[in-house]
Amino acid sequence: MLIGKLLYTRYPCAKILNINTINALEIPGVIAVLTHKDVPGENSYKYWYDDHPLFVSDTVVYQGDIIAAVAAETEEAAIAAINAIEVDYTPCDGIFDVHDAMKPNARRVWPDRDNVHSHLVIERGDLKKGFADADVVVDHTYQTHLVEHAFMETEGAVAYTEDDKSMVVYTSSQTPHRDRKQIARALNLPENMVRVITPFIGGAFGGKDEAHVQIHAALLAQATNRPVSLIRSREESFLTHVKRHPVTIHYQTGATKDGKLTAIHVVSIGDTGPYVGAGEEVMGAIASVSFGVYKVPDARLEAYTVLTNNPICGAFRGFGVPQITFAIERQMDHLANKLNMDPVELRLKNCLKTGDRLPTGIVIREAGGIKASIEEAAKTFGWNRRKEESEPTRPSQYRGWGVACTLHPVGLGHNVEDHAGAAIDMAPDGSITLRTGAADMGQGVHTILAQIAAETLGIKVESVKVFKPDTSVTPDAGPSVATRQSYISGNAVINAAQPIRKSLLLVASEETGLKPETLSLRGGYLHAEDEQLNYTVSALASKAHQRNLPMHGDGYYAMRFPGEFPVDGYPYANHVFCYGTQMAKVLVDLETCEVTIEDFVAVHDVGKAINPQSVRGQIMGGITQGIGYSLMEELIVENGQTQNLSLDSYLIPTSKDVPRIRTKLVEIYEPDGPYGAKGIGEPPINPTAPAIANAVSDALGIPIDELPITPEKLFELIKHT
Amino acid sequence: MLIGKLLYTRYPCAKILNINTINALEIPGVIAVLTHKDVPGENSYKYWYDDHPLFVSDTVVYQGDIIAAVAAETEEAAIAAINAIEVDYTPCDGIFDVHDAMKPNARRVWPDRDNVHSHLVIERGDLKKGFADADVVVDHTYQTHLVEHAFMETEGAVAYTEDDKSMVVYTSSQTPHRDRKQIARALNLPENMVRVITPFIGGAFGGKDEAHVQIHAALLAQATNRPVSLIRSREESFLTHVKRHPVTIHYQTGATKDGKLTAIHVVSIGDTGPYVGAGEEVMGAIASVSFGVYKVPDARLEAYTVLTNNPICGAFRGFGVPQITFAIERQMDHLANKLNMDPVELRLKNCLKTGDRLPTGIVIREAGGIKASIEEAAKTFGWNRRKEESEPTRPSQYRGWGVACTLHPVGLGHNVEDHAGAAIDMAPDGSITLRTGAADMGQGVHTILAQIAAETLGIKVESVKVFKPDTSVTPDAGPSVATRQSYISGNAVINAAQPIRKSLLLVASEETGLKPETLSLRGGYLHAEDEQLNYTVSALASKAHQRNLPMHGDGYYAMRFPGEFPVDGYPYANHVFCYGTQMAKVLVDLETCEVTIEDFVAVHDVGKAINPQSVRGQIMGGITQGIGYSLMEELIVENGQTQNLSLDSYLIPTSKDVPRIRTKLVEIYEPDGPYGAKGIGEPPINPTAPAIANAVSDALGIPIDELPITPEKLFELIKHT
Secondary structure, three states, X not given: OEEEEEEEOOOOOEEEEEEXXXXXXOOOOEEEEEOHHHOOOOOOOOOXXXXXXXXXXXXXXXXXXXXXXXXXXXXXXXXXXXHHOEEEXXXXXXXXXXXXXXXXXXXXXXXXXXXXXXXXXXXXXXXXXXXXXXXXXXXXXXXXXXXXXOOOOOOEEEEXXXXXXXXXXXXXXXXXXXXXXXXXXXXXXXXXXXXXXXXOOOOOOOOOOOOOOHHHHHHHHHHHOOOEEEEOOHHHHHHHOOEEOOEEEXXXXXXXXOOOEEEEEEEEEEEOOOOOOOHHHHXXXXXXXXXOOEOOOEEEEXXXXXXXXXXXXXXXXXXXXXXXXXXXXXXXXXXXXXXXXXXXXXHHHHEOOOOOEOOOOOEOOOOHHHHHHHHHHHHHHOHHHHHHOXXXXXXXXXXXXXXXXXXXXXXOOOOOOOEEXXXXXXXXXXXXXXXXXXXXXXXXXXXXXXXXXXXXXXXXXXXXXXXXXXXXXXXXXXXXXXXXXXXXXXXXXXXXXXXXXXXXXXXXXXXXXXOHHHEEEEOOEEEEOOEEEEEEHHHHHHHHHHOOOOOEEEEEEEOOOOOOOOOOOOOXXXXXXXXXEEEEEEEEEOOOOEEEEEEEEEEEXXXXXXXXXXXXXXXXXXXXXXXXXXXXXXXXXXXXXXXXXXXXXXXXXXXXXXXXXXXXXXXXXXXXXHHHEOOOOOHHHOOHHHHHHHHHHHHHOOOOOEOOOOHHHHHHHHHOO | OEEEEEEEXXXXXXXXXXXXXXXXXXXXXXXXXXXXXXXXXXXXXXOOOOOOOOOOOOEEOOOOOEEEEEEEOOHHHHHHHHHHOEEEEEEOOOOOOHHHHOOOOOOOOOXXXXXXXXXXXXXXXXXXXXXXXXXXXXXXXXXXXXXXXXXXXOOEEEEEEOOOOOEEEEEOOOOHHHHHHHHHHHHOOXXXXXXXXXXXXXXXXXXXXXXXXXHHHHHHHHHHOOOEEEEOOHHHHHHHOOEEOOEEEEEEEEEOOOOOEEEEEEEEEEEOOOOOOOHHHHHHHHHHOOOOOEOOOEEEEEEEEEOOOOOOEOOOOOOOHXXXXXXXXXHHHHHHHHHOOOHHHHHXXXXXXXXXEOOOOOEOOOOHHHHHHHHHHHHHHOHHHHHHOOOOOOOOEEEEEEEEEEEEEOOOOOOOOOEEEEEEEEOOOOOEEEEEOOOOOOOOHHHHHHHHHHHHHOOOHHHEEEEOOEOOOOOOOOOOOOOOHHHHHHHHHHHHHHHHHHHHHHHHHHHHOOOHHHEEEEOOEEEEOOEEEXXXXXXXXXXXXXXXXXXXXXXXXXXXXXXXXXXXXXXXXXXXXXEEEEEEEEEEEOOOOEEEEEEEEEEEEOEOOOOHHHHHHHHHHHHHHHHHHHHOOOOOEEOOEEOOOOOOOOOOOOHHHOOOEEEEEOOOOOOOOHHHEOOOOOHHHOOHHHHHHHHHHHHHOOOOOEOOOOHHHHHHHHHOO
């Protein structure tokens, strides 16, 4: 196996005059050096948008642009080859400020394209009337920052050619089937001759949604006809992959004096870097939930996707919703302040109810989880008794309490491919193999799907073997993103189990003389009504095989969309939403400007929780990542170059940074979900930052409208107040 | 990876007093020595019949019985360990003659079981009346011999434990899913935790239908927790696996003087060795086709399965039909001689017609291929002009012409699990992955299935990737035996393609505005009636994926059985039959007693030939194996011990032994077959031996009723005439 390495430019903006690989090729042990000239197919990632080349040729637009790929017998030789490639650059002045970039005469990232890549406007009702109806108007600007996924396992792939000439790529990826398409396109192979296998993944959080090194690894394996391992160092990982968009949000809210919202006007500006990638989609997601969990009759929701020479941005747990939730929930606290209302009371007064129409035009099918989660959180947290708490021990310490809510869609939305397959085979002894194309990056979807299969077939979960994604043999389940897999693959698994269940019950009916509709399978046994009969599923399976009954099921599920869909409105819309409320108690010490979280409550409506322990794990993980987002994580970028490219200088929470977290579930059965489930992957990160910011604001009596709330920033804020 | 070896007893009959493995375990590099005590699950192959242990404990009944299994770091250490195992035997007198074994007071193979394991009788009509109606009765006894499959690749397996604790077994096997069940049972694992993978196989011919070393390899891998490779030497292969049954056939035929058959009484006696295995099934198959291609109003067909201490017998291309065909077709020539009729004329006069009832009670749906193949063979061979041939050049040389016909069932028959699954995924670029559980041992079934998939989906065969059998991911297609896979898996593939075809035509209909039923897919393009439209299947596939239409198909097919099935009759019956006629011209030299085949014509009704080249390959291969069976191959067994355990002393045909073979096809469309196909795996071997024997008999004017026709045997025959 050869070791692969990539040459990243590190220039944020430059022209390339020449690339000379001759010296690199002469290093002993170096087998191949590839540049843009060596791509047999299309030299493009072509993800949502087709502007990102696999290898740049004459123009460099961000620090992570890839110039060349090397394969060598040893890592040393590969590194030496990377260092020996001579690239003749003429550096250019880039554009690094998103607001500057939007100006009419700004320097352009691309000569033939406007820096403002897109401007989405979602409008509903009469904004002027809405604001005219308002007794008070609050108007604030919020700023979120650039952060890194910091998954434990960096991006990597091992590629080799199989006996039948298929290109096999093992990779740490959220999207095996999309990877297959992209690899096939670059290698100029038919898709069935590319086999992408995704074993368990050491974290992803959206950062492995887009292809990273798997296409380059495959190109090197194809060029050398040898297996190639290509794994990014932590520094390379920080340098290149998409980050969470920094977003500037102007938020204007009108309300009556008793606290009823009348209008909102929200303008979000996202810096997506030089390649669009999923940027326009992220900004679209931001616009489409800019109202939060609140009913607003008149609304204008705008989102700008802007190009710069900064690091590229894309999917990251929440897909824009954490950014906009920070603004929405800070804005509600500003309004509560202005009205002198309790923040929880204001939220309860305005929260969406089942059947309400959203500003995007769709009617929300079920919204009971919003009010329920606010009430349950307040009760668990002791919101109404919070002021009874004893004073902090030191005079420099201030205590504060904050609340924040979230609404999060399940699935990709309308007009986008959103479907999943799953397949089940039951062996003659009643054990099953469940094949899924859904990548498990630690969120536990394979366990959930095993539980759903076991429940549907009335067997024990121990009798389920889950076969991990392998595009040659597992059905396409789409990407593991958008809080969608438990819901959509779960439904596919239920469908896959049906033919087998039918065969088992047919045999059972023949054996017992009872009608199939009176029979059921539970815990490995046949049941007639509630009575357990002396027939095991295993025995029925054996008989069904002997009787030539189908014991295989292929399940498919395509996401449903709102029945009353606004055809002339916003192009994306969802059928299912998750809700949640989080509350934080913080202690701020003005001597150190440190924020300590003393208590944290999270209440989420996940539909029916298939696996409460894993739901709790997802909530804890999301909050932990949210704490990092709120209090410590930030990529420092100067003129397009990231200054902190390591986990020494980019701090993420350790176990010592995580407070006591109390989680509760509001389980409102979702009729279209598998056994009533919705999802939980993304929602928990959304309200964490605003809950903490609201608590800090409450503690100090000053607005906290910018993230992260580091001691340095807090010190500056206090100094100016 | 460790090297596995098995200790075979080589005693045909003995008691074991003690097995001492201590010395073996002390040899450096030896990791494990397993005996009957070390099987966590059931110590049995449990195939058709449960009498064959994986490891014998106290009784040895044939030379190939397995005493112990060894795993060691090197082959040398493994061999040393095998040699160091001390087994304390008391040899017994075995029973080696099948006719002696049937006698009432014969020595028994098993103390508590009769040596006559089974006696099947199929009776129809009035046998007494049938013979009374006869003008002539011929009565002869035929003897076939013990032969070896001699596949190029000997039996082997590599076993190891996967990440998820599944036992993975790569093996040269015809039956991946049955292997899985047997391995799971022996290892005491659920079936879904065993994964059997069968890559392309270097020949099998029925000899890899029953499990060979795969269970032992898995036991060693489980015991050592290391990968284990266990491959039989050629000598071990000859020593142990099932052979073709030697069968003694008493055949009595009555006919009118104008050559119409009135009655037959056939008694076949098969020596199956000490374990029944598939023996009773082989003898059942013999009984069920003992009438050949001929209509007989009154018949009694008997078959005895007899136990001895000889080598074990089981499946071998033809599954008994070659043996009985030798008898049937020699008998027809005896009758033709007696009636002084042309052998072809006699056959045409008696051959079955569509709608005739067979002695087994079933009505034959289609029999047109019999007459057609006889007529086509006679025409191609020049049967009627054969006597016009010039005399042989030397006075010691005699020329003869022979004909023989065959009828061969497709599939396993009623009351037996006989079904297949197949699965197809179409990628967004229109290329497909076809997953099949059907093992390809050189017969080319994967090519056939790829063609069927391509035809059904209107794509090129190059766009099909066939994924080879792997029980965790490919549907159960049952064993690759009984001339069944093209037919049954072919039908499963057609079914698997339907949902995809439907999705493609739905998109096509939306795109063109034409009705789906007017559209078709051919050669990679959409067609409206006969006009090729400017839409590729690839483009339609991409659109179908985007529109969330299912692009996966799971196909299933269970074998059909005759509509009018004789419930009280023979327990097996088939829905589809293949037919064929072969003709041989031979030159016998009395100086050397050598038989030279001068010309050979084979005409087979295979239904529609999906791949004429591979059909021709199967016919040529079957005839070549049939020539070996006729003229040279024979296992010499003395007191249960095979004397010729190598390809030096057991001769199989080389390219120099194969004459000019002219093949022709009679393609009678089979309405239930995939695109009209039936099958061709087994039929070509059935009539070869009788065609050659009839020709030799014709040349010399003496009966040739025993196989093989070696120079030594011929010399003895001539001496006594």
